[in-house]
Amino acid sequence: MPFIGDMRIAGLTTVDLLPLMQRLSALGKYEMCRRVRQIISQVFRYAIATGRCVSDPTYALRGMLERVQEAL
DSSP states (O other): OTTTTTSOGGGOOHHHHHHHHHHHHHTTOHHHHHHHHHHHHHHHHHHHHTTSOSOOGGGGGTTTSOOOOOOO
């Protein structure tokens, strides 16, 4: 992701990731937004397991993303 690509993983916070999620959400790309958060979370979990960082800031983003309403 070009918005966070140059940043060190240990320095990334929820405040850094929120604008990325908001951009995708504003474009109506809710599923992509959910998948991006999921992939970023996987990267953070790996980084935690290998000692590169101590927490996953994507956890705080759960529930902040709009859910797509299914058509009845």
